[in-house]
Amino acid sequence: xxxxxxDINLKGKTxxxxxxxxxxxxxxAIALAQAGANVIAIGRNQNELNTLEKIIKKLKVxxxxxxxxxxxxxxxxxxxxxxxxxxxxxxxxxxxxxEPFLNVKNSSLExxxxxxxKAVFNVAQLCANQMIKLKKKGGSIINISSIFGLVAGQNxxxxxxxxxxxxxxxxxxxxxxxxxxxxxxxxxxxxxxxxRTKKYFSNKKYNKYVKENTPLNKVVTVSxxxxxxxxxxxxxxxxxxxxxxxxxxxxTAR
Amino acid sequence: xxxxxxxxNKIALVTGAGKGIGKxxxxxxxxxxxxxxxxxxxxxxxNKVSKIIKKTKGSSRSFVCDVTDDKAFKVIxxxxxxxxxxxxxxxxxxxEHFTKVxxxxxxxxxxxxxxxxxxxxQLCSKKMVNFKNRKLIGGSIIHMxxxxxxxxxxxRxxxxxxxxxxxxxxxxxxxxxxxxxxxxxxxxxxxxxxxxxxxxxxNKNFKRKMLKNIPLGRVAEESDVATAVAFLxxxxxxxxxxxxxxxxxxxTAQ
Numbered sequence: 480x481x482x483x484x485x486d487i488n489l490k491g492k493t494x495x496x497x498x499x500x501x502x503x504x505x506x507x508a509i510a511l512a513q514a515g516a517n518v519i520a521i522g523r524n525q526n527e528l529n530t531l532e533k534i535i536k537k538l539k540v541x542x543x544x545x546x547x548x549x550x551x552x553x554x555x556x557x558x559x560x561x562x563x564x565x566x567x568x569x570x571x572x573x574x575x576x577x578e579p580f581l582n583v584k585n586s587s588l589e590x591x592x593x594x595x596x597k598a599v600f601n602v603a604q605l606c607a608n609q610m611i612k613l614k615k616k617g618g619s620i621i622n623i624s625s626i627f628g629l630v631a632g633q634n635x636x637x638x639x640x641x642x643x644x645x646x647x648x649x650x651x652x653x654x655x656x657x658x659x660x661x662x663x664x665x666x667x668x669x670x671x672x673x674x675r676t677k678k679y680f681s682n683k684k685y686n687k688y689v690k691e692n693t694p695l696n697k698v699v700t701v702s703x704x705x706x707x708x709x710x711x712x713x714x715x716x717x718x719x720x721x722x723x724x725x726x727x728x729x730x731t732a733r
Numbered sequence: 734x735x736x737x738x739x740x741x742n743k744i745a746l747v748t749g750a751g752k753g754i755g756k757x758x759x760x761x762x763x764x765x766x767x768x769x770x771x772x773x774x775x776x777x778x779x780n781k782v783s784k785i786i787k788k789t790k791g792s793s794r795s796f797v798c799d800v801t802d803d804k805a806f807k808v809i810x811x812x813x814x815x816x817x818x819x820x821x822x823x824x825x826x827x828x829e830h831f832t833k834v835x836x837x838x839x840x841x842x843x844x845x846x847x848x849x850x851x852x853x854x855q856l857c858s859k860k861m862v863n864f865k866n867r868k869l870i871g872g873s874i875i876h877m878x879x880x881x882x883x884x885x886x887x888x889r890x891x892x893x894x895x896x897x898x899x900x901x902x903x904x905x906x907x908x909x910x911x912x913x914x915x916x917x918x919x920x921x922x923x924x925x926x927x928x929x930x931x932x933x934x935x936n937k938n939f940k941r942k943m944l945k946n947i948p949l950g951r952v953a954e955e956s957d958v959a960t961a962v963a964f965l966x967x968x969x970x971x972x973x974x975x976x977x978x979x980x981x982x983x984x985t986a987q
Contacts, residue, residue, distance in 0.1 A: 481764035482789060483757040483959040487737065510735040650986040657948030657983050669972070694911030695974060703972040706736040710964055718923070718957040720949060721986025722979040729911050732904040732975020 485715040487706075490515035493541075493564035494712065497549050497602055498572030500527035502673030503623060503704050507569045509534060510705035511712060516567060517541035521555075523548055549598040559605040566615055567712045568606040570599055571623040573641075575675070577634040588637055595641035603652060603663075610661055617660035619712045622649050624665035626727045633688075646723065653721030662720035664711050669699045669727035694729030736969045738960075740767035744815055745966060747771055748800050748853060749823030751778025753927030754877060757955035758820045758962045763791030765963045770813060771795045772806075772823070800849040803856065810856055815864050818966045819857040821850055822877040824895075826929065828888040839891050846895035850876065851902060858906070862913045872915035873966045876903050880923045880981040896921075900977065907975030916974035918965045923981035925953045948983030 480486055494511045498504035500522035508518050512535045520535075520542070522528050528544040535542040547554050549572045559565075574594045576587040603620060610618040627635050628642030646665060653663040670676055670689050679685050680698075690696055707724045710716055725731060745762045749755035751773030763769045763786045771786075771793055773779050779795035786793040796809045800823045810816075824846045827838045854874060861872040881889050882896030900919060907917040924930050924943055930952075934940040944950065961978045964970055979985055 481761065482785065483761040483956045484738070484764040484963055485956055485960040487735070506734055513735040653983045653986045654948050657950065660949065662949075694908050695914070695916070695972060696911070697972065699972045702734050702736060703970075705734050706969050707973070709735050710969070715960045715964070716957075716980075718949065718951075718953040718980050718982045719961070719978070721983040722981070724973070724978070725976040726970075726972050727976075728972045729907050729975040732907045 487514050487709050487713045487715050489567070489709070489713055492516045492566040493519065494567035494569060495519040495521065495565060495606060496569040496571055497521045500524050500531060502675055503668070503671060503701055504569065504571040505531060506701035506705035507571060507708045510702070510709045511567065511569070512538040512540045514709045514713065515540065516712070517564070519562070520544040521547055521549065521572070549602055550593055552601055555602060556605055559609050562609055565606060565609050565613060566618050568603065568620045569623070569708055570603050570620060572598060573623060575635070575638045577638070579634050580636045583637055591637045591641055595638070596644050599645060600648060603648070607652070607656055607661060611659050617662070619716070620652065620661060620663045621708050621711050622663070622665045624649070624667045624723060626667050626669050626725070626730050628665065628667055628723070629725070629731050649723070650721045657720060662716070664719060664721070665723045666704055666707050666711070667723050667725045667727065668704045669693060669730050671699045671701055671704060673701060692730050693727070694732070697728060699726055699728060736971070738765050738963050738967045738969050740765040740818070740963070740967055743767045743817040743966070744813070745769050745818035745820065746816055746857060747820040747822055749773065750782060751775050753929060754922070754925060754955055754958050755820070755822040756782050757959035758822060759793065760785055760789065761956070761959035761963045762818065762820070762966060763793060764789055765967065767818060767966070769793045772798050772800065772809070774799050800853055801844055803849070803852040806853060807856060810860055813860070816857055816860045817870065817872050819854065819874045820877070820962055820966070821854055821874065823849065824877060826889070826892045828892070828933065830888055831890045834891055842891045842895055846892070847898050850899060854902070854906065858910060858915065861915055867914050871968070871971065872913070874906065874915065874917045875962050875965050876917070876919045878903070878919035878921045878977060880921050880979065880984045882919065882921050883977070883979065883985045903977070904975045911974060916970070918973060918975070919977045920958060920961050920965065921977050921979045921981060922953050922958045923947055923984045925955055925958055927955065946984050947981070948987070951982065953980055953982065
């Protein structure tokens with residue numbers, strides 16, 4: 480720490496990341512570890528959890544993982560309520576099934592709501608309670624939202640409904656948890672190139688749509704988002720709560 | 734994955750750099766490696782800031798200038814080879830109940846908080862666009878806004894008008910300057926104990942009332958704001974443009 484410049488430094492902190500095996504979750508896990516945090520990874524694919532272990536351990540921080548679906552409330556609860564250390568939550572696991580509003584299937588609606596809203600709430604509540612129980616000096620929760628938590632997009636009614644919800648949850652949580660010095664924020668990325676969105680980008684029209692709507696005319700990288708997550712997780716952001724960092728190359732400025 | 738805040742080889746200009754938040758920003762940017770050009774009306778203040786920057790092994794040049802004098806500011810810009818970062822910070826506040834605001838106070842504040850902010854931004858943008866390698870090495874403009882650029886507050890109607898305006902300006906500029914690889918954002922702090930705010934806080938009743946509005950229960954420190962500015966100035970935020978970093982301990986989340 481300098482006179483007025485605070486470092487993004489997470490030494491000695493423990494961070495739990497959901498959806499940690501792919502895309503933004505994986506990037507967040509690596510970035511937080513690079514900043515010095517110990518990592519607890521939650522994911523559904525054992526092979527990918529093992530691969531992540533190798534990367535994280537190279538960074539000389541502790542790693543543990545649990546192979547679990549975030550929808551499995553009781554399994555997650557047992558795990559989280561037994562944690563001995565927890566300072567940071569990256570509430571990342573999420574999904575999307577793009578469909579035009581008139582054709583949204585009931586099964587899609589339920590899948591998206593279960594992961595993006597209910598599991599996000601449950602994991603946040605369990606982690607906040609555990610942080611308070613551990614009597615830490617403070618904590619930081621980062622909910623992964625989206626530009627579609629701020630504006631609408633084609634075939635994204637359910638996704639927008641859930642991500643606007645995450646924005647509301649973030650603000651509500653920040654008020655209730657402020658007295659425990661637990662900060663709660665969201666990050667709102669543009670469409671990032673990840674394994675999940677790869678199939679969208681392979682569609683030329685979609686590719687064009689994204690670039691045309693991004694004034695900086697570039698696709699957001701996982702590293703762009705992971706860096707903002709690490710910033711919010713750290714003391715560099717110690718007065719930032721109840722807000723969103725928007726990483727969208729200007730999409731929502733228009 | 735993690736992009737650390739690094740401003741080596743960047744040249745930054747900070748207005749209102751003699752005191753408070755501007756001073757903190759100038760020092761933080763220098764600590765992150767930038768060469769800093771500091772502007773203030775008071776030579777004595779500039780000398781003090783230069784001294785601190787020198788002590789932290791940073792580099793700075795200082796110019797005495799009133800930012801409402803755009804001709805004088807132009808002369809300064811002509812003495813600078815290149816510009817990568819602008820912290821458009823100079824501003825002031827004369828709180829008064831709406832019905833009692835004096836015409837000259839409204840005009841003074843608007844000339845400083847809007848007209849000068851616009852002129853300085855325009856002049857610096859031209860300088861930044863002119864740099865040959867701008868496509869490779871991006872520029873970043875950070876306007877000092879306020880939480881009162883997001884929500885209203887008693888006795889702050891002119892300041893509200895000015896800072897909401899700055900929020901609009903930032904978004905417009907972001908859209909237009911994206912093609913030159915120049916990003917434009919604002920920082921919206923809550924009350925920071927600067928010389929300006931210390932005056933307001935002499936009224937204990939006011940201080941108590943204001944603190945009640947900050948869920949985290951404390952005012953922001955100059956370093957909280959300066960760190961957010963350094964983050965936005967650096968490539969850590971390479972895809973962040975047309976947005977606000979709200980550093981308000983939860984004030985506007987409610």
